[in-house]
Amino acid sequence: MSKTLQRIDKQSEIIKDKAKEIIKEIENETEDLKIVAFMEHTTPPPQVSPKVIKFNKILELLRLLAIDNPIEKGVAKVMLYSPSTGRSRGLTPTMMPGFQYLSPNAKTKPHSHNMASIYLVVKGKGYSVVGGKKLDWEEGDVFVVPANMVHYHVNVSETEEAILFDVTDSGLLENLGILEFKEEEEE
Template sequence: MNQSPRSGVNAHTAYQQLDAMSVGPLWRHLGDLFPAQPPLRAIPFHWSYEQLRPLMEHFATALSIEEAQRRVLMLINPGMQDTSATVTGLYAGIQIILPGEQAQAHRHSSNAFRYIIEGSGAYTTVAGERVHMSPGDLLLTPGWDWHDHFHQGDGPMTWLDGLDFPLVNLLDTAFFELHPETAQKTTIADDLSSRQYIHGRLNPTWTQRATLSSPIGKYPWAETERAFAAIADHATGSEVDGISLEYTNPWTGGPVLPTISCRVQRLIPGFLGTARRHTAATILHVVRGEGRTVINGEEFAWKDKDVFVVPSWASYQHIVDSSAGAVLFAYSNEPVVKALGLYREELL
């Protein structure tokens, strides 16, 4: 019975008493609590936009915006269904809005952004500023800013939603509130923040103090294309990620949101990337082009508007065979990992 001569209590009874007191013996959990390397809870996965779009159109007509508030298809990682996460700490969803629809104004603790996929004529109002949408634009919604959407154009408008709510919920720091009005009133000129900061190194001196989130409401695709065009024939780029550019906070030079790093990368025709792994879990959206990414030995073929994920510490290698090349938008939890001193990477 493995009874201790000192206590007079057998081991089975002792463990039962610990359970009753919500006490755990560390020696029974060491392997789980201190793994040799990160466990792969999120798994490599790929979502086809071509397959998702008919379903989005179905729900756009079958479910009113008033019923749904936000008509979004959540991209849930099979390994993280309990938290509705796409990778550790981050979420991705595809949202659709139809002409004439108004999405209810609300706010939440979670930081968010929108990366526009297709359509025209819609805008989002963030903290009183109306920000117009075009494909390839990156729109920011820092945590606790009021935001709502309206579509005054023709045809459906779709975008990729990125949020950090899996992390916020894990920390028990989530708050949510509906605005008393369906749409907030505009208090700032349309797209003013983008126009004020568009010059990059020439920042206005009269605006409020620097914040952890970028003050820019929209990073226009036209500026991204201009940046690629200016350096495309001269920059060597990364052997892993090609010509990779990071969207930054103009005040700090750091990530656009305190918990989310956003980048866009151009992979030239015939690109054969060096394999790498790092501890920043990453979600990638195909802006244009097609190619393949080998993740932990499994090959995922992707094309226009698809989404796929590279979990923390999973190896990945991008390959582009086409003559047209490809452009990927990527966002990760790198700011959080680095702030905690937990970032690690290695070439393979």
């Protein structure tokens, strides 16, 4: 779902004939350029509603998705967003949370993105390799993946699942039109 801000153009109140001519000359001299001589008024975005996400239902979904994941065996990821955020697709206009599930002995593929992530280990024990540095974690720990660092996560248990909860600034980057995600080579 994408939406466009409703803009109220007030330029016509200040731009008169001579100014219009100069603006047209400047715009015609440079490819892909438009001039705004007055910041438009915009309507505020819809209010994001408070909410509770029930972990038991998320866990049921994660387990189901991990069973037949052809992209990453034994791994599942769900992200949460509010339709009221429109283009940002975040739970708030600047942040997107998500849950990541790792079956016993599972690991994610190495990847990088220009969003920063803060993780809380909800369940399990394992490690993440972030920018070549191994970070051991267990239930209750918090760790950070800075933007643009290649990383992956590993569940070290042969019998127990691992569940990570993360919050990223992807909503902010999406709104700026600069969000990037890259899969990296296997290590």
